[in-house]
Amino acid sequence: MTYKFRRESESGLILVNIEIDDRYELKMILDTGATNITIDSNALYLLGYDLKDNIGTVEIETANGIIETEIFEVNVFSSLGLTKEKFQVQVYDFLAHGIYSDYNGLLGIDFLEGIKFCIDTRENTISIS
Numbered sequence: 838m839t840y841k842f843r844r845e846s847e848s849g850l851i852l853v854n855i856e857i858d859d860r861y862e863l864k865m866i867l868d869t870g871a872t873n874i875t876i877d878s879n880a881l882y883l884l885g886y887d888l889k890d891n892i893g894t895v896e897i898e899t900a901n902g903i904i905e906t907e908i909f910e911v912n913v914f915s916s917l918g919l920t921k922e923k924f925q926v927q928v929y930d931f932l933a934h935g936i937y938s939d940y941n942g943l944l945g946i947d948f949l950e951g952i953k954f955c956i957d958t959r960e961n962t963i964s965i966s
């Protein structure tokens with residue numbers, strides 16, 4: 838299976854679409870250096886999730902230091918032709934922490950765990966086998 842992606846013209850970031858609960862589509866940055874998926878809490882709230890329903894918190898190390906994120910379980914999480922059910926994601930309030938972005942978060946390597954994939958930056962494709 839091959840997925841065509843778009844690149845941010847100035848930064849070269851790899852942009853992918855994700856879908857939550859087979860209904861909501863968000864734009865995210867594929868970050869193979871990120872251990873886990875991190876979604877802006879504002880986006881999750883707008884999708885109908887109650888932000889009080891987190892199942893825990895975890896501290897993570899970022900380029901800017903250690904931050905605390907909340908953990909949520911989404912019913913269905915899909916991207917790149919792959920689907921995970923009852924999938925845990927990290928949630929962080931981007932706006933409250935001065936992060937202004939056109940994207941709703943990072944698609945971390947946890948989503949691709951156990952999957953053989955190849956990122957072709959010449960053709961702007963991701964092949965999954």
